[in-house]
Amino acid sequence: MxxxxxxxxxxxxxxxxxxxxxxxxxxxxxxxEIISSGTKLKNESEVLNEIEKFKKAVQASVDDVEAVKNNEALKLNDDEVNVLEAHIELLTDPQLHEDVLQKINADKKNAVDAVIEVVDKFVEVFKSMSDEYMSASAADVKDIGNRILGSLNHSIDNxxxxxxxxxxxxxxxxxxxxxxxxxxxxxxxxxxxxxxxxxxxxxxxxxxxxxxxxxxxxxxxxxxxxxxxxxxxxxxxxxxxxxxxxxxxxxxxxxxxxxxxxxxxSLKSVSCQTSDGVKITLRANISSAEDMLESLKHGAEGAGLFRTELLFMNRNSFPSEEEQFQFYSKVALKSKGKPVIVRTIDIGGDKPLGYFNLPKEENPFLGYRAIRISLDRKDLFVTQLKAILRASAMRNFRIMFPMISSLQELRLARKILEEAKQELRKANLDFDENIPVGMMIEVPSAALMADIFAKEVDFFSIGTNDLCQYTLAVDRGNEKIKDLYDPYNPAVLRLISYTIEQANKYNISVGMCGELASDPMATRLLLGMGLTEFSMSATSIPSIKNLIVNNSYEEAREVCGKVMAMDNSKSIIDYLKRNA
Amino acid sequence: MISKNYIITAPEGIHARPATTLIRLTKKYKSVVSLKKGENLVRLNSMLNILTIGAKGGDTITVIIEGEDEAHAAQAIDNFFIEELKKL
Missing domain, CATH: 3.50.30.10 (Phosphohistidine domain)
Incomplete structure (x- = not known):
């Protein structure tokens, strides 16, 4: 002790x-902390002297960093070597030198004051950047600044x-x-x-x-x-x-x-099944190849939702087929052969694009968005489908259409997919001929018609966020009515339950990629409804997996039976909390 | 003079590490290489200047190359933005 x-x-x-x-x-x-003295240099020889001191201090600093870099006892990894190399670049940066010399020459500052001022200026610029990787540069600049100052003052830092x-x-x-x-x-x-x-x-x-x-x-x-x-x-x-x-x-x-x-x-390597042996698949919602890598670390068995919007955002024009192909195949490569469900573009409504002039709408969520845009702008849709198909050559992609609300839409989307395939065949390009095709169930009309849709697709994925908003007529972005947005409302649960039931009846797979899938309170209820695929952000996977392996399907059926017999969300939430 | 647009494919943008690689790459050529984002134009020989333009993932930047070996330099830079950057 x-x-x-x-x-x-x-x-x-x-x-x-x-x-x-x-x-x-x-x-x-x-x-x-070394503070500036504010003294002015009196004559040219002092100026030359300070310049000389600065140059020597920089050289000594570079030597120090090189010494650390070459010190084998430190056993540096690649990232650490990279940091040191960046520091050498910063120490020898022409702009840094120009600015410091300017302060010494023109403003008659001594070397210490000049370095402090120039470094502070850059630190402020980087700090003001909202992006975390950029603002982290402030630390690197400060770091090399302190190194030069330490060297100018002959202080030994140990x-x-x-x-x-x-x-x-x-x-x-x-x-x-x-x-x-x-x-x-x-x-x-x-x-x-x-x-x-x-x-x-x-x-x-x-x-x-x-x-x-x-x-x-x-x-x-x-x-x-x-x-x-x-x-x-x-x-x-x-x-x-x-x-x-x-x-x-x-x-x-x-x-x-x-x-x-x-x-x-330790759960990462545990097989994901209920205590009575029902196998459940946990996948990740991703937006890029980096996300894919990260999610595998958390034990994801592939991607249940690959959002393709990231590539379309922050730019000035639509990405070409080639560019999209690169982006998708990178994800295909990183997924280590595990399934990736690619959702075709879901823009409009809450996700506008600067270069794509979408007219302002009274009700954007009920307007021109997602599959509606794709079906209207066939040129854009075919380009995306061809790029996805080409990336399917690794045989682990599945295509999913967002926001389908009627059978005609689904059939038209499939017809255009067939045309995209035909173009690739003509061009002799490899792709997965049997790529599974599925749809999001996120509009109440699609959920109610699940029995019909189940005969025409290979899988469903339930998007609970939109399904909840459309079923309850609640704008989820509106602060005033945010309490009405409630996925535990029995009407929403009935639509989810019916969708799962019909998918299981027609033997197609059914997953959930909305927020409810990562809500621990809902896990047993969803298991009980017969859901076998959950997709969520990578970091939620371990805790949901923990719940699944510690519960039986039998108990989950019971929970589900009780919940579905209740008539309001308060009772449902109370019950789920009490029986957690 | 060669001028070409690129979209930053690394989600973290051009921070210290990719900037180091890019500077070292362009040092191999005699051509003067500049980087432009929006209204900001900087010489590509200074890490501080590159970081100051704050090129984030998804941003579009223009690379301008001028000099006797510009064709070779352009090829190397092409490879950097299309192949290397996303690995950094």
Whole structure:
């Protein structure tokens, strides 16, 4: 048992940047910030002297970074080498040099002041960028700036040595190059005074699976080396020198968290079936090849919904067949042969495109959108279908049409698909002749006609978000009526249940890709309805899988029977909560 | 002079890592390479300038190449934007 110092404990709250709980001892890093002196250079020889000093400092900094890069004892991985290479580029950046020399030459600043000002300018520019990867560049620029300044002041920075195990780092911030030189095997958490959820330190903590609380402000200055620290990265709290009772509580919480985490990770390789042996397929909703990769890590058995809109957004014109083909085949490649359900473009309504001039509509959700646009603009549709078909050469793609509301629409879409196939045959291009074709069930008219549609498609995928909005006549974006948007409304549940029943009756597969599929409260109910494929964001997969393997189909049938006999959503939600 | 438009295929955009690769690639050529996004035009020899234009995934940028070996440079840059970038 660690000796607890006779100190009054205190609590600091900050940003919960990386989840988990750690208990350890503080290692406090304080930096002497170099501040500008504001002095002006008096003559030309001083100017030349400062320029010389700057150039030498840059060279010394480059040498330092090279030395770290070539230090085999650090066992750097590719990402870390890349960071160091970027730092070398930044140190030798022509714009940096030009700006610094300008300040020395024209403004008669000394080298230190010039570097501080130029670095600050770029840091501000990057910080103002809303994108997390871009704003992370601010940290790199600051990092190389501090390196040059350290070199100008001949200060030797060796603050990051001699850790004990179970170290919790307390610092203003952790720079990218510090992150590389710290022995992370001894560090169990971070707490910093600056930084937020998307800062580079948050990215670092998450990538190392370390709990972190960032942006704690100046209170961290009160922490001393060796203080006992609890970092609760889930809640965003740092407790310094906790009392006996608090320490016990947190020890228990920490064990619970670690066990829970390990359990979820161990689930990845577990076969997904109910305790009485009904096999269930869990897939991911994805938008890109990167998502595909990420979802496999979480144990997804393919993609239940590949949204193709990403490629169509943030650009000035429609992507060509070739470009679409590249985009889709990348996903096909990354899926490791697992099925990918590609949804043809679902634009309009809430997802407008800048270059595609969709006229303003009174009721965009009831208007020109999704399959309605595709059927109207056959040129665009054929281009997309050909690209998807060509990417189906890997034999793991399935095509899905969104927002089908009548049989004519489905038949027309299939006819155009046939024409696209014919064009590819003529061009002698390889594709999957037997590519399965399915449809979203997200309009009440389609759900009510599920028995008819089931004879004409290979699979259904239930989109609960739109189905709920159309069934209940509730705009899900309207704050005033958001309480009316309720997937547990018995009318919505009946449509879902009927769709599943008909799919099973006609022996076609049926999945769900809407939000309800990742709602733990709904899992048993949906199992009981006979749903066998769930598609959701990758991070939800482990917890839903946990529910599935710990429940039996038999019990789920019972839950479903009771719920379907209820007449209002409040009773349904109460029941599901009570019997969780 | 060769000028060509590209769509950034890496979702994270051109951040520090791809910018490093791109700079090192263009250093191999004598041609002057510039990058344009919207109204912003920068020389491609400065990482700071490249990062300042903030090219995100899905953005369209224009690459302008001028010099005696521009055809070769253009080919290498083509390969970068079409093949390499999404892997970085």
């Amino acid at each position: 660690k000796k607890i110092k006779e100190k009054t404990g205190f609590e600091i709250s900050g940003v919960a940047a990386s989840p988990g709980i750690a208990i350890g001892s503080a290692y406090v890093v304080r930096k002497n 603050g990051w040595q001699n850790f004990q195990s179970n170290t919790i780092i307390i610092a203003e911030d952790i720079s990218p190059s510090e992150a590389i030189t710290i022995d992370m095997t001894l560090v169990i958490a971070f707490a910093t005074s600056v930084g937020g959820k998307t800062s580079h330190t948050a990215i670092l903590a998450k990538s190392k699976n370390l709990p972190a609380v960032l942006g704690c402000g100046n209170t961290v200055d009160k922490i001393e080396n060796g203080d006992v620290i609890i970092v609760d990265g889930t809640k965003g709290v740092v407790i310094v020198n906790p009392g006996e009772k608090c320490l016990e509580e947190y020890s228990a919480k920490m064990r619970e968290y670690q066990q829970g985490n390990e359990f979820l990770r």
